[in-house]
Amino acid sequence: MRINYDIHDLQAFVAVAERGSFRQAATDLFLSQSALSRRIEKLEEGLGVKLFERTTRRVQLTNVGQTFLVNVRTALDNLEDAVLGVADLAAHRTGTITLACVPSAVWHFLPQVLTRFSARFPRIRVRIHDESAQDVLNLVLGGEADFGINFTGAENPEIVFEPIYVEKYVLAMRRDHPLAKRRSLSWKETVDERYISVAKSSGNRSVIDAALAGVEKHPLISWEVNHVSGVLALVEAGMGVAAVPNLSVLPGRQDIVIGVPLVNPEIKRTLGLICKRKHSMAPAARTLFEMLVEALVKRPLTTLDEGDPG
Template sequence: MGRINFDLQELQAFVAVAERSSFKQAAEDLFLSQPALSRRIEKLEEMLGVKLFERTTRRVQLTNIGRVFLSNVRTALDELEGAILNMSDLAAHRTGIVTLACVPSAVHYFLPDVLKGFTERFPKIRVRIFDESAQDVLNLILAGEADFGINFAGAEDPEIDFLPIYKESYVLAMRHDHALAKRKKLSWKETASERYISVSKSSGNRSLIDNALAGVEKHPVIFYEVNHVAGILALVEAGMGVAAVPRLSLPKYMDATLVGIPLVNPSIHRTLGLISKRGRIMPPAARTLFDMLVQSSKTDKSVQPK
């Protein structure tokens, strides 16, 4: 095999276009002209002998080969950057980068205080956070693109080590001025006449609820479907209806607008855990952050049910 002849600028140009889905915006980010950026991409494609992007007058998107190459390039650039940063003190893991994948609710409830303490100990270590859906988080761990994750999916996967850190219940989110807002708990049957807002059927949350309610006589009727819990809560806040959501999906410091009432008969729970790829040795800095999250989950009362 002949020697591969390209430089970092071409790889950086490729990543910039892939992330922006635009030659114009990527060129602005890199302080290049569009023709100069295009030449870098063309040179890279010519060297690889493959087409990395599908280009039309309206959009730019990665080809299937381009998506695979992007994952590999990101990993390679991270490792190269980490090697450069860590030359003098790798053993002490005082510099470098930690990549963490987690469901969005975990960002609010588990990360801020731990990251603050981690940064105070290791101010030169950077942390990259992928806040994605449960399935995307699992895929990032399995692909080796994140050091570890916080997720409620993966416990049954033979390639995943799953360490439970929190068991959360589902609550009914509603406005504070709703007729049921003062209740201590609500059965699903009592709320069957409410206008429900839900995530789509492809969501793990929706599947969990549908399976749990399979034997319930009266089912809630879904009037609105959205793709993300943030959209659900926006509609609830606007007075469009109520929604069954995991407790951690509600804002950590709720104002007077929304309340979450525990749902019973049946009670539905899910377990959040720290996940990592089985058999993979975590880099020292990632292991330190992982251990700090474990310790925090044992002592932090702010994530305990009220």
């Protein structure tokens, strides 16, 4: 049987059944009695059954009508739940956000923003992929992450890149290193240091190599590690110094390892929020994205730009 009636017809049927009166039901629904009667007739014709026994004094459900009333109420309740579920998502009450970011974001500014977001929307689950810059870019491009925090992607035509701040590179060293009291260091002054570097496959290595291409004097690599975390572990062990982005020097370890700003040349990278172009974010993801923009774009950059030599 083809269904040729709509939700208003079902609501009219329930109103008449509950009120036992076309007149009272019509008043409740802000309809004329003739309009309400047409809806019930349309429903009965579509079903091929009689739903009401009508007398001059009262309207009563038939046996079929009583069974139908139970089913219609259930259907309307389920529909209402479905609509409210969508409204909940739109109002950020439930759902999941997937965020891809470089690890330094997790250590520094992401927890503060997530804490405020969670206080406003406690039933939203946030899934975080803390990965390398290339992996973050791939997750966003592939649609596996709603958006990302990354320092690459601005050159990709499929990516919208929202700059957060410019991060300078520092020379990471133990706090008891002879150069730790310096406000800044030129690359020439580091030539005699045992230098620890990330591997050539690293995005950080590419940034540093490009900046030092025309520099005559800079330190030779003594140790090479795949990830910045490994580099900093060797620095902490006293095996040498390393050029790393300022955010890589973790706040909880600055009693042991500090970063002194590097100059001549000064090396920078731009960290930003990335999302796929022409991709419509879910309301909750859009809200978190905007909270990050507001928190980070307006954040004072003095500490991040100048480093903290201690």
